[in-house]
Amino acid sequence: MARKKAETTAGGAEANTGSDLTVDTSASTNGVAVPADAIPLTFEPIQINNYNLTDLKNTLDDALKRCLARPDCYSQIHMHTDVRLGLGWAAVLVAAATGLYSWKISFQESRLGVFIGVTLYALLSTIQMGYIYFVEGNTVFVGKRKTLDKRIQTERLTASSKTSRPKPQSPAPSSAPTLPLSTFYPRATSTYLPPHYHLTINYALTASSGKALIRANKVEDERCYADFFDSKGNLDEARFVAWVSAMLEKVEDEGKSQ
Known part of the structure; x- marks a missing residue:
């Protein structure tokens, strides 16, 4: 199946989002309103020095904030700032x-x-x-939103990140490819694995202005920086957003099933 594409202009250049997050709204006719979550996501091209770990992490942290602070997602809390x-x-x-x-x-x-x-x-x-x-630690994003289910409830989300260096002899992360690592990461060897972006998302649903905890959950995952940046340092933000959205859906669904 061909991937769906979204076009974004930056000096007349076209960028492929590389993700199924985008949809084609041209099929909507007769003035039918398009749901907010069906609006195509477009991303500005971002290029950095992919040999600088600080730049890599900060760029993904910024992309994480943009993903979680969307109008249809969470309202960011700037308390730490x-x-x-x-x-x-x-x-x-x-x-x-x-x-x-x-x-x-x-x-x-x-x-x-x-x-x-x-x-x-x-x-x-x-x-x-x-x-x-x-106090702040590795926290990148804190957000909340209110929902109505017989009573007013508040969903609170906290996302933190860090750079991890997995060891080859340790169990492979859930996102590790099945083919030899050298196929994906040329610098990978039997004694070295490239740095990974480790993301932790905490979810809590409360009521009575946060006094009553209904349920809470946490998910963790990590991906190699090479999964989101090419050899020239271009960020594939659509791919990163797809990964974050999958983790967000998981933490919310598992929290609601408790």
């Missing part, structure tokens, strides 16, 4: 105020104020780093 920005701006204001104070007042008279300002700046910076490391 707001906390980091708040602590960062507070530290900057303290540093600016301390510098201005030491410039206006003589050294002998400003020593105590400068000491307090430096201490407060260091404290705020430490709290910010601690929050990023211990």
Whole structure:
């Protein structure tokens, strides 16, 4: 079966989405409305340095946010970003105020104020780093949406990611190809496997403004970065979205079956 294609223009170039997520709406006639989830997905071409692991992960993290924050999906919660920005701006204001104070007042008279300002700046910076490391961690996306099933319920989704380095002697991930790895990943050997993008999605359904937990579930999976980037560093975002959508459907369906 031929793959369905969606066209996206970028300087007159055509991009193949490479995914069955897109559909042809030209068959809709007589003014029949097309469902929101049937609207073709189009993606802007993205090219990066595929030898930089940080760029690879950040690019997939951005694509993950775009996938999960679609209008028909979840509303993103920016709590972690707001906390980091708040602590960062507070530290900057303290540093600016301390510098201005030491410039206006003589050294002998400003020593105590400068000491307090430096201490407060260091404290705020430490709290910010601690929050990023211990609270936010690998979290990429936090979102929620409300549903009505006899009562108002809230679905909350948390997605986190990291770069993993699977060992050849360990059990192969669920997405490992059946053919020799060298067929797909030229750098793969019997003692080396390329880095993988490890994605974890947590799902929770609650009621009574989050006080009553109805059900919860978690799914994990990982794919090699080469599954989503070609040799030139072009991202196949449609393929990535198809993978994320399959995990999302799984975590929601298994959560509802509990």
